[in-house]
Amino acid sequence: MSDAPVIETAAASHEAVEAAWRRVQLARHPQRPRTLDLVPLIFAGFFELHGDRAFGDDAAIVGGPALLDGHPVMVIGHQKGTDTESNILRNFGSPHPEGFRKAQRLMRLADKLGLPVITFLDTAGAFPGPAAEERGQAEAIAASIKLMTGLEVPIVVIVLGEGGSGGALAIGVGDAVLALENSVYSVISPEGCASILWRSRDEARTAAAAMRMTADDQVDLGVVDAIVAEPGEGAHTDHPATARALKAAILSALRRIASGDTAELLATRYARMRGWGAYLETGAGPSLPPEAPSLRRRLGRILRLPGAPRRPRWSDIWPSDDQDDESERGA
């Protein structure tokens, strides 16, 4: 990749691009601890439950009850493989709809019994293939998000590696969101973003910097509450130390959010979600064309109804145009 397009982008210097890409690579490191690597180190007595009770079992999402410091909790997480064989079994951590529906089933069980839910995000995204579309991938994600927004138990979310788009958010709505130092979180994979906006997958590292997907950026944006430091060169160098740091962070987050009652918990979660995203409240009136009515329109109005201009229809104010020509000015 040449340096020219990188320097051209005002938002990201060459160093920033390389730093962001290094984080993406660490987040995707093959030896990075996966959900099932960490669960036995953080929890005791994990009992994995399988199946969505409707179609099948998805190995890309794992979950079940476990004890955290002696207290039962529900653990749910994406599961990537560590080698080719296990990655094929786990579909590289990209769930099908039945994975999300299994997660929903486990969350309902947690809700029924009052168990806090702990989720681990580590996916490049929900699987986009034909089979997933057939079984309603979008509906499965939407239903998962909706279920989590109203779940009457505390939810702690940990971004382990890649937080990839809707497939991550489907089990990622929580009262506390923690992220490992070298994890990333994004609305679309950097490759996907590059192929749409730059029309080339080779610009993935530029896209990674532009989307500000590192854990630090996510804290800055308010999507992540706190960062959990990784040992040494990264989490892949020391799984037990990573697990110890995560356990302490989960316990302190749970202590903080589990102090209020259910109504308060839900109200706080709702306010948190409503607060995401920046916008300006300008107080301007109905959306009108930026230009004054053209001579053509004024004449037209007079000619149609002399002396009494007809009331404009909404489609006059916001017409459609069939030619998507950028140079053409609307109105």
Added chain:
Amino acid sequence: MPIKFPFSRRAAPSDAWTKCPSCDAQVFSRQLERTQRVCPSCGHHFRMSVGERIDLLLDPSSFEERDSGLEAVDRLGFHDDRPYLDRLEAARIKTGLRDAVVWGVGRIDGQRVAIAIFDFRFMGGSMGAVVGEKLARCFETALAERIPAIVVSASGGARMQEGTLSLMQLAKTTAPLVRLDEAGIPFIAVLTDPTTGGVLASFASLGDVVLAEPKALIGFAGARVASDTVGEELPEGFQTAEFLLAHGFVDAIVPRGELRAALSRLVRLLPVAAIGRDDGADDEDRTWGPIGALSGFAERLGGAVSETIGIDTDAAADTNGDRPARPVTTRPDGEDQP
């Protein structure tokens, strides 16, 4: 465009005729306006602007726009081949809109509804913070005024230029739906061409009723992303309204000419509940004033519901001269899955 004059700055031939992408017929653009932008020869549904949708669906002059002043800001400092703010400005000039959604309160055959309408021409109808905020306010207004909510979607998904904040709009637009469920307020989703990505993976899939326009492209992953990720071409005609109907994710496909009548009927058939649903568990987060005796009765029934008890409730409610409280045991965070 209502009228063309010979001295118009815009050259007439460029848009006097429109080529139908489906049957290749040349359609006179003014005729297209009269046919609600449906191709007269093959029935292809062209995309519509917000204004045309309002004229199509709502009673004349009944629409009052709300929150029209919301404007996007560039929180990330996003820059691909040009800055996000430039793209926004270009889209504003092109469409006359401030962002990809317009919402307000209007009437369908005299029935008040809160309605939000996407315009695909504004950056592909993509959902950023402004779109998410407008939709959330639309749902919250439906909740506060106890009127049905309708969303007409046409969107490529989340707006990449706002990063994870646009992803979080999936949660922001979905959270109010839980409250609509608890309060017994219907939400109708109308999916038009195209509805994909993050919009389909949030509120658009979660309508109590989901309608779609014929042949509309509806799917989770964009074809380009899908074929890049999976390394295979998706089959032809895969992500269409008809495909979703066959697989059980859409209730009905409604041609544009019948859409207004269909919405009017649905709003009548699925009325706002007289009082909110009673989950019998936490009364403290009920924000409206329940009718005392009625809700007490429904609460006592909360535990064990049978058909017989359901009939009893109706009878009791009728004597109060009110619409019956539905005895429902489903949890408020429940799904809308059929």
